[in-house]
Amino acid sequence: MSTDQRVLNAAAPSVSRRRFLKITAASVAALGAAGTFAESLSNGKPAEKGLRQVPTFCDLCFWKCGAIATVRDGKLWKIEGNPLDPLSRGRLCPRGTGGVGAHFDPDRVRTPLLRVSERGQEKWKAVSWDEALDFIAARMRKIQATYGPESFAAFVHGIGGTFLKHTLKAYGAVNIAAPSFAQCRGPRDTAFRLTFGDDVGSPERTDIENAQCLVLIGSHLGENMHNTQVQEFATAVGRGASIIVADPRFSVAASKAKFYLPIKAGTDLALLLAWMNVIVGENLYDKAYVEKYGFGFEQFAAELRPYTPEWAYPETGIDPDTIRATAREMARYRPATLIHPGRHSNWYGDDTQRVRAVALLNALMGSWGRKGGFYIPSSMDVPAYPYPPLPKPSKPKIESLINKFPFAGENISTAIRDATITGKPYPVKGWLVYATNLINSLPNQDETIRAIQQLDLLVVVDVIGSEIAGWADVVLPESVYLERHDEMNPELFKHPFIALRQPVIPSPAHQKPNWWIAKRLAEKLGLGAYYPWNDIEDYLAARLKAGGYSFDELKRQGILTGKQPPIYFDDGAPATFDTPSKKIEFYSTQLAQAGFDPVPKYTPPEPGPPGSYRLLFGRAPVHSFSRTQTNPLLSDLMSENSVWLNAAEARRLGLNSGDYVRLRNQDGRLSNRIRVKATERIRPDCVYMVHGFGHTAKGLPHAFGKGASDAGLITRYKTDPLMGGTGMNVNFVTLEREA
Amino acid sequence: MSRFAMVIDTRRCVGCQDCVVACKTENSVPQGYCRDWIVEEVHGAFPTPHLEIRSERCNHCAEPPCVSCCPTGASHVHDFGGVVLVHHDLCIGCKACLAACPYDARFIHPDGYADKCTFCIHRVAKGLDPACVSVCPTHCMHFGDLDDPTSEVSRLLASRTHHTLLPEAGTQPRVFYLT
Amino acid sequence: MIELTTTRHNPLIDPSLHVWEWQIPVYLFLGGLVAGLMIIAGIRLIVLRPSRREALVCCTIGPLLGLAALSLGMFALFLDLAHKLHVWRLYTTFEPTSPMSWGSWILLLVYPALLANALAHLPEAIPALARRFPVLVAISDFILARLRLVLAIGFANVALGVALGIYTGILLGALGARPLWNSALLGPLFLFSGLSAAAALLHGILVLSAPDEERPAFADFLLSSLARVSGARPLDPNAGPVLAGADNSFLTIELALLGLFLLGHLTSTAVHRQAAGLLLTGPYAAPFWVFVVGLGILIPLLLQTLELTHRIRHTLAPAVLVLFGGIALRVILVAAGQESHWFHALN
Numbered sequence A: 001m002s003t004d005q006r007v008l009n010a011a012a013p014s015v016s017r018r019r020f021l022k023i024t025a026a027s028v029a030a031l032g033a034a035g036t037f038a039e040s041l042s043n044g045k046p047a048e049k050g051l052r053q054v055p056t057f058c059d060l061c062f063w064k065c066g067a068i069a070t071v072r073d074g075k076l077w078k079i080e081g082n083p084l085d086p087l088s089r090g091r092l093c094p095r096g097t098g099g100v101g102a103h104f105d106p107d108r109v110r111t112p113l114l115r116v117s118e119r120g121q122e123k124w125k126a127v128s129w130d131e132a133l134d135f136i137a138a139r140m141r142k143i144q145a146t147y148g149p150e151s152f153a154a155f156v157h158g159i160g161g162t163f164l165k166h167t168l169k170a171y172g173a174v175n176i177a178a179p180s181f182a183q184c185r186g187p188r189d190t191a192f193r194l195t196f197g198d199d200v201g202s203p204e205r206t207d208i209e210n211a212q213c214l215v216l217i218g219s220h221l222g223e224n225m226h227n228t229q230v231q232e233f234a235t236a237v238g239r240g241a242s243i244i245v246a247d248p249r250f251s252v253a254a255s256k257a258k259f260y261l262p263i264k265a266g267t268d269l270a271l272l273l274a275w276m277n278v279i280v281g282e283n284l285y286d287k288a289y290v291e292k293y294g295f296g297f298e299q300f301a302a303e304l305r306p307y308t309p310e311w312a313y314p315e316t317g318i319d320p321d322t323i324r325a326t327a328r329e330m331a332r333y334r335p336a337t338l339i340h341p342g343r344h345s346n347w348y349g350d351d352t353q354r355v356r357a358v359a360l361l362n363a364l365m366g367s368w369g370r371k372g373g374f375y376i377p378s379s380m381d382v383p384a385y386p387y388p389p390l391p392k393p394s395k396p397k398i399e400s401l402i403n404k405f406p407f408a409g410e411n412i413s414t415a416i417r418d419a420t421i422t423g424k425p426y427p428v429k430g431w432l433v434y435a436t437n438l439i440n441s442l443p444n445q446d447e448t449i450r451a452i453q454q455l456d457l458l459v460v461v462d463v464i465g466s467e468i469a470g471w472a473d474v475v476l477p478e479s480v481y482l483e484r485h486d487e488m489n490p491e492l493f494k495h496p497f498i499a500l501r502q503p504v505i506p507s508p509a510h511q512k513p514n515w516w517i518a519k520r521l522a523e524k525l526g527l528g529a530y531y532p533w534n535d536i537e538d539y540l541a542a543r544l545k546a547g548g549y550s551f552d553e554l555k556r557q558g559i560l561t562g563k564q565p566p567i568y569f570d571d572g573a574p575a576t577f578d579t580p581s582k583k584i585e586f587y588s589t590q591l592a593q594a595g596f597d598p599v600p601k602y603t604p605p606e607p608g609p610p611g612s613y614r615l616l617f618g619r620a621p622v623h624s625f626s627r628t629q630t631n632p633l634l635s636d637l638m639s640e641n642s643v644w645l646n647a648a649e650a651r652r653l654g655l656n657s658g659d660y661v662r663l664r665n666q667d668g669r670l671s672n673r674i675r676v677k678a679t680e681r682i683r684p685d686c687v688y689m690v691h692g693f694g695h696t697a698k699g700l701p702h703a704f705g706k707g708a709s710d711a712g713l714i715t716r717y718k719t720d721p722l723m724g725g726t727g728m729n730v731n732f733v734t735l736e737r738e739a
Numbered sequence B: 001m002s003r004f005a006m007v008i009d010t011r012r013c014v015g016c017q018d019c020v021v022a023c024k025t026e027n028s029v030p031q032g033y034c035r036d037w038i039v040e041e042v043h044g045a046f047p048t049p050h051l052e053i054r055s056e057r058c059n060h061c062a063e064p065p066c067v068s069c070c071p072t073g074a075s076h077v078h079d080f081g082g083v084v085l086v087h088h089d090l091c092i093g094c095k096a097c098l099a100a101c102p103y104d105a106r107f108i109h110p111d112g113y114a115d116k117c118t119f120c121i122h123r124v125a126k127g128l129d130p131a132c133v134s135v136c137p138t139h140c141m142h143f144g145d146l147d148d149p150t151s152e153v154s155r156l157l158a159s160r161t162h163h164t165l166l167p168e169a170g171t172q173p174r175v176f177y178l179t
Numbered sequence C: 001m002i003e004l005t006t007t008r009h010n011p012l013i014d015p016s017l018h019v020w021e022w023q024i025p026v027y028l029f030l031g032g033l034v035a036g037l038m039i040i041a042g043i044r045l046i047v048l049r050p051s052r053r054e055a056l057v058c059c060t061i062g063p064l065l066g067l068a069a070l071s072l073g074m075f076a077l078f079l080d081l082a083h084k085l086h087v088w089r090l091y092t093t094f095e096p097t098s099p100m101s102w103g104s105w106i107l108l109l110v111y112p113a114l115l116a117n118a119l120a121h122l123p124e125a126i127p128a129l130a131r132r133f134p135v136l137v138a139i140s141d142f143i144l145a146r147l148r149l150v151l152a153i154g155f156a157n158v159a160l161g162v163a164l165g166i167y168t169g170i171l172l173g174a175l176g177a178r179p180l181w182n183s184a185l186l187g188p189l190f191l192f193s194g195l196s197a198a199a200a201l202l203h204g205i206l207v208l209s210a211p212d213e214e215r216p217a218f219a220d221f222l223l224s225s226l227a228r229v230s231g232a233r234p235l236d237p238n239a240g241p242v243l244a245g246a247d248n249s250f251l252t253i254e255l256a257l258l259g260l261f262l263l264g265h266l267t268s269t270a271v272h273r274q275a276a277g278l279l280l281t282g283p284y285a286a287p288f289w290v291f292v293v294g295l296g297i298l299i300p301l302l303l304q305t306l307e308l309t310h311r312i313r314h315t316l317a318p319a320v321l322v323l324f325g326g327i328a329l330r331v332i333l334v335a336a337g338q339e340s341h342w343f344h345a346l347n
């Protein structure tokens, strides 16, 4: 190795970092990211010697795995799973293990920032917390006075948002959304609620470890690293469970499958209907279960008749024999046959109906409430903090006024965005954005930016200089999860437990935890009475005491576990269904009444322009969405994404793996450059990329311009008429060679 | 005597790289380097490809060419389990061992010495599994003693089909892949 | 078709091994050259016996250049080390399985052998130096007075030269991990390439120091100043044709070895065939055929044949070409060898 290279490697995280620093020197310096990696490394107390272990729970995604962080000589060393934790079972996923890098992230925002030029130009002035919060409180008061508190909306993702939501509700806000509903699990939760009267939940109540037949429709477990699910998936694979995967891409999960169905994207409902046609037609379903718990089976069965495997073949590309064979395979193992409900289920705009078909197929298998299917979860009882009562909202939330999406169970992020743009049903003039990078998580970035331009105030609470932070009027830098307390987590899960998040190490600069920000903001808004506690430890202690738990034990162990009630019907778990019929609704009267198909009906997806590829996207195991690309540990493992292209198509286009291309979508939008992965692992009619790359924020010099952004190409979306989910797999691209 | 080995179940491995991250933190592997990595090998054509995912690292070969080529004795086979290690103080950084390893398992540490997987001998000496093995969320990695017929690695090798990497190179690897 | 992807990204290793840049080929070339110089010097010393005392290009200038080349080569090797401060660790142990360890010890022996060879006839070769340091004359007298010692020095040079020359090839050949280097012929190949380089170099020196009317004009200035400081007499000009002839034999053998080397690969496993492909049709084919085979072997072979049959005058060209070809051979073999791989063959 040449000396030059060695010096570089030793001194700086990467060569390219220097280059980006140069490009963005001015703005970056303002963000405070100019502080070097080495500087942040030395931020632990130098006086501390030896090893110290602190249990907490992970925040690299929303799974909330119990973890134990080890500090060596005052410096964060490693993070491992907490063996007491039922979610992690002592093992984290790669992101959790790489959580160390969240603390050392070189692109962290170090002080509160106030915008000093036009929105989106990312020019800032560093200010004190008091200045920043005074500014925010003044504007919030003005919005409250001029338009009413409902005109201040919020986007809050994750457990860290608990206290900010409390402050906002005290202020009178009613529109608080997260992209985890309309852009994620909304269709699924709605579909299962319509069918079984209950959500699948997060963590999902799927009993994968006991499933004998597991059907994955798109769910790319193994790349989707939701820890417990992946662990259980591996257990199932190790046990030799029969695995069926339908995916246009030969996913990692597909490589473990007994049956891989290379389905044409967007036609899953056809496959599901054909499967059910076979299962009902051949009397393979769980008759006793259906008779006992089912409602409207006859109408349902009648509706299925046209959907034969022969009918489904031209739609899906899956031959009738395979459809029959897989249907029989499922029936063979029922009720321990789990058709996984998926999670990121907003694909084509008809998603609730598609996932309802998944729910119905599960109902035919009798898997809900059964071992190897869906268990009945429980949680430990921790009483809420006895806060003073919150003010009654003066206006209803936006969704209730627009007369759309009758089955939306939560606020719809894109409905707030629409209202902000149109001013209807009432103006929305302020946003608080906590831990969600809206520019990358909502479809159609132009609309998001247009909405932002209507605002009188955009506050972003983030840990790094993300895209949404770049558009803010005020950026509030939060301490990362390793540096703070949070709301505790009494998880609804197979095994009831409480998990604690507590600080492992101090923040490197002026960052503050969300509870402190929320409380201080409430005080500035004159809402101090809603925070009767001084410090979050008081809050946590009070709640735990009320529940009869020991805070000391929780601090020491990170986890308290409780007794597990029966989780299967067969063991005495209550078989109750919170639907109108109090049964599993094969035929949904609710849907019929609202003018929707009571039994799912198939409509083929619209094709793209000739010669284009459908753009699909998903997860890489070492990254979470658009939030980990600056994490030095994780970006070292994957610093850019690539676009998967069928090998034969690549040959046709004269492209080789590693070549750079740009993607142009049907609306002419051009992506950043991205490498081709020419592979036998994908259909020839679509391309695939990992979500989260292609950052455009100057505040992220370490991720800037690396890889391409799927979000930037998702200019179109199809909204689910039942619940407002935004189907995003409806964009098409062509590839342009990059010189 | 013991002979340490790693047995990795490719049926369970999902290629998540947790083993890589864990190694990096546990062993303070410098940024830009890795002691272990993931290989994905695809045979066949769409729609019936076959994918094998492997977590790879130094194979702690029983016949290690990296040791026989080392001019200073820095690369050596340790008595403890036959693990192949590098004495940092003896290493001159001549890179012969890098060129000698058919698996490209070694690299030159920014401090100038040849570095690679140590089988986490510092952990094993304390009765722990190597870091990568201990974090693997799919439990697909196993570590143990080949000389102990009751060890998990011995039992797995006796009961499952397996292969090593480049057996034709004659290095006798001690990382085994169950298929 | 096999699709192979890896997440590994270690510097100097990925996407393909490139641990050695110019330093190692330069070291190998200079090592081979020194080996050739030693063998020629040793043979010349043995053949001459103490009886004749003349200014000897092979016995003195060669070894002296050898000492310089050796030092340069070792410096290049030193430059390549990633942990330079530990270089002395080479000499706190002897590792019998490591060609590099053998090499470092051989290098230690090469110095005194070369020096002894040079000293035997130094007073004749560089009279000015001998006048300055009479002890040199004494040493020379001491050596030449003892036939056994002369023979010992001669044979030691030959033996060490052969060892050194072969070692430069074995160093690569022993690295089984790189298919292109998997050949026992690399030792002899580098030995004969070294011999040809040495013969060509000495031949070149003779051309430069040929009587006024025969030597190239540009050499005049250089030589007259050199002659002034050294007080040298004309070197043994009749060695020229002998060296050119010898060089032709070495080049022919080298060519044959190169052919056998490639043939060996082509008749071996797919991995080796693919490795040979790097030189035959792959990215290294053009420089290999042009610089190594064409300009480095065939053209000098032709030129020297013409020289020997008196169709053209002896010129510097063959020397320059052969030396350059020798460097090219090592540069290309080191680079292509690092790129050759057991795994790539899968693709």
Ligand SMILES: Nc1nc2c(c(=O)[nH]1)N[C@H]1C(S)=C(S)[C@@H](COP(=O)(O)OP(=O)(O)OC[C@H]3O[C@@H](n4cnc5c(=O)[nH]c(N)nc54)[C@H](O)[C@@H]3O)O[C@H]1N2
Binding pocket: A059, A157, A160, A179, A180, A183, A184, A185, A344, A434, A435, A436, A437, A438, A440, A441, A442, A443, A461, A462, A463, A464, A466, A467, A478, A479, A480, A481, A617, A618, A624, A625, A626, A627, A691, A710, A711, A714, A728
């Ligand atoms: N194009 C496209 N859009 C998608 C998806 C997709 O795959 N492709 N996926 C959808 C899905 S399934 C989901 S769930 C959503 C996820 O959407 P988001 O939750 O918006 O996901 P991220 O992009 O990770 O944005 C998280 C933001 O929070 C910041 N952050 C991280 N940790 C902290 C912290 O501790 N405190 C604070 N204050 N901020 C923090 C990060 O820096 C980042 O800016 O996106 C949805 N949108």
Ligand SMILES: Nc1nc2c(c(=O)[nH]1)N[C@H]1C(S)=C(S)[C@@H](COP(=O)(O)OP(=O)(O)OC[C@H]3O[C@@H](n4cnc5c(=O)[nH]c(N)nc54)[C@H](O)[C@@H]3O)O[C@H]1N2
Binding pocket: A061, A184, A185, A217, A218, A219, A220, A221, A223, A224, A225, A226, A246, A247, A248, A249, A251, A263, A264, A265, A266, A267, A268, A342, A343, A344, A345, A347, A616, A617, A618, A619, A620, A621, A622, A623, A624, A625, A688, A729
């Ligand atoms: N490492 C990591 N893991 C994560 C996350 C992360 O950011 N990083 N995010 C978590 C979150 S919040 C979510 S929501 C989940 C998302 O994870 P999943 O719910 O598993 O993801 P999806 O986006 O539904 O699925 C992506 C897969 O669907 C396939 N696909 C695309 N279109 C179609 C289609 O029309 N039909 C079929 N059958 N398949 C199709 C793609 O090829 C890809 O394999 O991941 C979770 N896990």
Ligand code: SF4
Binding pocket: A058, A059, A060, A061, A062, A063, A064, A065, A092, A093, A094, A095, A096, A097, A225, A226, A227, A228
């Ligand atoms: S799944 Fe991974 S990233 Fe998510 S909480 Fe668990 S360990 Fe952390």
Ligand code: SF4
Binding pocket: B012, B013, B014, B015, B016, B017, B018, B019, B020, B038, B055, B135, B136, B137, B138, B139, B140, B141
């Ligand atoms: S941690 Fe385990 S599952 Fe993940 S890549 Fe490594 S060996 Fe495979």
Ligand code: SF4
Binding pocket: B057, B058, B059, B060, B061, B064, B065, B066, B067, B084, B100, B101, B102, B103, B104, B105, B106, B116, B171
């Ligand atoms: S894998 Fe490579 S480095 Fe490890 S023992 Fe074998 S030859 Fe040596």
Ligand code: SF4
Binding pocket: B066, B069, B070, B071, B072, B073, B074, B075, B086, B090, B091, B092, B093, B094, B095, B096, B097, B098, B113, B114
């Ligand atoms: S680099 Fe170090 S360990 Fe490797 S062969 Fe040279 S001296 Fe030995």
Ligand code: SF4
Binding pocket: B022, B023, B024, B026, B027, B035, B036, B057, B116, B117, B118, B119, B120, B130, B131, B132, B133
């Ligand atoms: S055994 Fe230890 S050193 Fe080797 S790859 Fe695993 S974690 Fe890294």
Ligand SMILES: [Mo]
Binding pocket: A180, A183, A184, A185, A343, A344
């Ligand atoms: Mo999600």
